[in-house]
Amino acid sequence: MRTATIARDTRETRIRVTVNLDGTGAYTVSTGIGFLDHMIEQVSRHSLIDLTLDVKGDLHVDQHHTVEDSAIAFGEAVSKAMGERRGIVRYGHAYAPMDETLSRCALDISGRPHFVWKSGFSQPRLGEMDTELFSHWFGSFAQAAGITLHLETLYGENNHHIAESLFKALARALRSAIAIDPRVANAVPSTKGILAGGSLAEGDSESD
Known part of the structure; x- marks a missing residue:
């Protein structure tokens, strides 16, 4: 099981x-x-990532920090x-339709x-959510996770549908x-032999 806890x-x-x-x-x-x-519940449900998230923030100020x-x-x-990202597929993309809305996500765990x-x-x-903060949530997630993340709403009118389709596309x-490809389960998916967050394995070369 690939698990982690952050405080x-x-x-x-x-x-x-x-x-x-997993x-x-x-x-x-x-x-x-x-x-x-x-x-965030949509991300968990549709990515199959089990998630426990508890946040106590200064909402008396505003929502930004939370x-x-x-x-x-x-x-x-x-x-x-x-961990070292061994065996992961690394790239992912998805279209998420929600009624009249269609959003697209492409990402690289780079x-x-x-x-x-x-x-x-x-x-x-x-x-209660300020809509200007949605892009900030995605950008902060990408930065902390170490991923290249492209998100786009191709078309849509209903604001709830737009937001939800973006989160589902990410998921x-x-x-x-993050899925493991059993054909390369012990290999880092990079010709460099390393992705940030991992380390070089014995015999790997950063210049190959």
Whole structure:
């Protein structure tokens, strides 16, 4: 089992997160922001990553720290659970339709964090969630997990559908990328022999 637990304490948030990459999509999520809980639950369910996430944040200030730090802690846990990244497929992509909306995700567990965002919302809030923070959540997750992440809404009108299709697209792409390919179960999927977060195995060369 590829599992990890992260404890993250700052003056702004207190977070405990546990993941199991080889799970069934079971989750317990509490961030204090109902809509964010709903979205992170979608990631767990559709990626099959078991997730326990508990966040106590300074919501009396605003939502920014809670959103950002929840993504950072989740991303760090995923990165830690992957270990040396041996055997992973590494690349993943997915389209997620939701009624009139279609979103696309492509990602590379590269160790080189990068985030491309081509989406947007026509209203400032969904439930209690500030919509401007969705891109920040994804970008923070990509940075902490060490992935190259491209997210795009191809078309859509309903803001709830747009948000949910983006999170589901991430989940399905992540599910593919973290899967173990039994044909190369002990190999790092890079000609360099290493991905950030891992280490060179005996006999591997960083220049090959």
